[in-house]
Amino acid sequence: MSVVAIDFETANERRDSACAVGLAWIEGGRVVRRESRLIRPPQMRFSPGNIRIHGILPADVRDAPTFPEAMAPFLPDLAKGVVLAHNAGFDMGVLAASLGAYGAPVPTLTGHCTLQIARRIFPDPAGCGLSKVASRLGIRFEHHDAGEDAYACAEIALAAMRETGARDVPDLVRGLGLTPIRATNAARRDLERSTSARALRVAGATPAVAELRFSLRGSTGNRYVVVLEENTGGPYLRCSCPAGTHRRRCRHVDALIDGDITDLISNNAEDVERLRLRIGDAVVGPVRVKGAAAA
Ligand SMILES: [Zn+2]
Structure with missing residues (x-):
């Protein structure tokens, strides 16, 4: 083997x-x-x-x-x-x-x-x-x-x-206890879905600043939403989980920054890569993304 x-x-x-x-x-x-x-x-x-x-x-x-x-x-x-x-x-x-x-x-x-x-x-x-x-x-x-x-x-x-x-x-x-990750055409369906979503954005259906929004499955099965916000102090990753609402760094934000899509349920894996490009190699604080690269 x-x-x-x-x-x-x-x-x-x-x-x-x-x-x-x-x-x-x-x-x-x-x-x-x-x-x-x-x-x-x-x-x-x-x-x-x-x-x-x-x-x-x-x-x-x-x-x-x-x-x-x-x-x-x-x-x-x-x-x-x-x-x-x-x-x-x-x-x-x-x-x-x-x-x-x-x-x-x-x-x-x-x-x-x-x-x-x-x-x-x-x-x-x-x-x-x-x-x-x-x-x-x-x-x-x-x-x-x-x-x-x-x-x-x-x-x-x-x-x-x-x-x-x-x-x-x-x-x-x-x-x-890790389960295998398969290369399947599901990835292709995700790609098409996310590409058509982006085409809509480009067509002006949503604001020009790309909205990066992710749904993740929490450890207890709850669904949490992480949104990239453009604040005056710089980009900011807000998570709807209990830690995130207390403005603490949570594992959902960690996962997205690492590019880990294991618990991603919003079918926009490509947006995770876009988020990572947006952040670049910057040092990431508890929640706020400092010194991020230009999108
Ligand atoms: Zn969270």
Whole structure:
């Protein structure tokens, strides 16, 4: 069974806009192979926020293979083994949406999320974003290079196995009670829904300032709403849960800032990425988002 950590970078807010992929294979308790590829997205539209993150320009991918071409050598390994990603909901969504954009079949994959794993094994008030966990574990890598991110993801899984004494990744996730994340066409339906919602906004149905609003399932099953507000002091994430209404930082805001969509029930996973682009790498206070990057 192959275990492959994967990471995608995207050209814009759309999930089918992958412009780079990185992969790292785990075998015998270590990373044994690393690959990265540039990808030409179906539309050559690069958002400044995305370029700021990964530094990939349209000229870099003009002659690169398409998504199905770039992924063809790797899909068999992904389909027959376990796929790891840091915030797997995002990467599995990119995989499904990008194959779907070319009418290519989406293989049935078993994905697991090292963000969820890190939250349980290496929790920290600073959060469990890839660079934070990696730096706490002494994993050296160049953040936002797809190949490097995939490598860091693999090393986080290996560290979690060492920490727990798990034999392999299936043993590790079983012990943590984590359920697999699937790459399905549901991700594609979400994409279409959220794209049509955005088209409405662009058409002027709602104010020009993008309203970012998320519904999340709380631990007791309650539904909470997190809204990004543009206040004079800067952007502000308001959650309707008890902690949030007392202006305390809550786990729902934490999850959105980490890009964790596990408990997202509002079908706008793409907006989570837009929120993250809006926030950038700024240090985030209890509720208020300080020094956020321009939208
Ligand atoms: Zn909350």
